[in-house]
Structures are given as C-alpha cells and as structure tokens.
Amino acid sequence: METPILFPISSDEYWQKLSEVMDRLLTEKLNHGSYPTTPPGMTARPLLTIKEVCDLFQITKPTVYEWTRHGKLKPYKVRARVYFLMSDIESLLKGSISQSEKSER
Template identity: 35%
Template sequence: MQTIQFVGVTPEQLQNQIAETVKNQLGEFLEHYKPKQPNDYLSRKQVSELLDVDLSTVANWQKSGKLKPLGIGGRVYFLRSDIEKSLISING
C-alpha cells in the first residue's frame, strides 16, 4: 500500500481543490456532451397524421424528394428527425 502525504496543505484546501477540479472536468464534459437521440421511425400513416395531410400527399412528397423514405421488406418508414428537418420556416 502506498502512502501519500500532503505537506503544507490543510484538509479544507485539499477538499476545495478536489471540488474545483471535479467541477471544471464536469463542466468540460457537459459542454461537449451531446446525447444521441434514438431513431424514431414513422410509417406513412403516422407521418400523415403527424402533419395532418392525406396519405397521397405523403406519397407525393416522397416522390418529389421532400421526404426521404427508408424501407425494409416492402414497408416504408421515415425518420422523425428527417421529417422535422424537412419543415421550413415561413417567417424566414
């Protein structure tokens, strides 16, 4: 077992230094931390309900490239994040 001695440092100074270091490290971590959002896949019907449009409108947006479809086994899905990105601001 290794022994470490702090000479000329009070317990309060050591505690304050440790707390300050942890606070700085946590601040840096939180500054750069971006949690990964889980992928939320929506069916054509869910997209039409979300945007309050007809299924044919969703199909037209898909054909025109406004919405990017993903598919598996004949089923078509859209990423919620892609749907939100495709919305444009009206006020500029």
C-alpha cells in the same frame, strides 16, 4: 410549362396561402408536442410509418407520396414496409418554419 390551376387566384397566391396554412399547422404541432410516442426504452423514435406521418402533418397518403416523389421526404423500405426517418421529418418541419419566418419579414 406551368400547370394551370382552376382557382380564382394566381398560382403564386395559391402557393403562398398553402405555405402559410402549412406553417401555421406545423407550428401548432410543434408547440403542442404532438409527435408520436416513443417505444419504451428508447429516447427517440427513429422511424415513422406513413400513417404516423399523415397524422403528424394532418395530410393524406397521396400527399406523402407526392412529397417523396418531389424529394421532400426520403422513404426507407424495411422488408415490405415503408418508413421515414424522424430526423428527416424534423428537418422538414424546421425548414417549413424557417421559410414562414422569411416570408413574414
């Protein structure tokens, strides 16, 4: 059963518009190179905190929790802290961009 959305557009239109906005934001982020900085001596930053993921995607923590619940991101716990692999973030970005290219065709 589909959850009703209280908007003046259909759920398909809503998700399409949301996808377009996310794709535009992610493309802008990739083009402007606004990834978090890497620590000195490292060639790539392997782990990101929830806050860094939120800053990167310009989303809130509850959105990150939703993404983990739906399997878009896999959390890794190190002691009492939760991190996300940069490779997972990059694959999410690439998947979102390739999805937008498919929808434009």
